[in-house]
Amino acid sequence: MESNKINYVELPAKDLTLNKSFFEKAFGWSFQDFGTEYTAFENAGLDGGFFQADFASRPQNGAALVVLYSSELETTLERVKEYGGSIEQEIFEFPGGRRFHFLDPCGNEWAVWSKLA
Template identity: 85%
Template sequence: MESNKINYVELPAKNLALNKAFFEKAFGWSFQDFGEEYTAFENAGLDGGFFQADFASRPKNGAALVVLYCSDIEQALARVQECGGVIEQEIFEFPGGRRFHFLDPCGNEWAVWSEPA
């Protein structure tokens, strides 16, 4: 393990089971539970977890934005919607690529990006 590198991220979830089901289906993540109020995610590119909380992580409230990469952004957007995510910002271009923002079932905001079309 490297010193001085981001190693783990934790996010709130009002309903752990609902968020686990969403990320398993939408992105293929797996989970390991640690009691009833915490679950760690795996196969997500960066290790982390969800903790039981009655609030959500949103950049407009000062939280960091977690950005996922997907080579097929249209497919990712469709999968997010099919699995119960809410599109917060449709696909848009930015210097370096394209991305969209979505809310997971617990209200946390995420983004997905890909290379330019």
């Protein structure tokens, strides 16, 4: 581990089982449970976890936006919808790429981006 570098991120989840199922199916993540109110995610590019909470992480409430990368943006968008996520903002272009925003089943906002072809 490197000192003074982002090492871990934690996000709220109203339903740990529901969020675990969504991220396993839509993104291929794996999980390790630590009791009934916390699960750590693995194989996600950055280590982190979900903690049991009755609120959600949304940028408009001051939370950081976690952005994932996909080389197949449209396919990822369809997988998000198929497995229970909801599209918050459809695919749009920005300098250097394209992205969309979605809410996971517990209401946390995420984004997925891809380089311009």
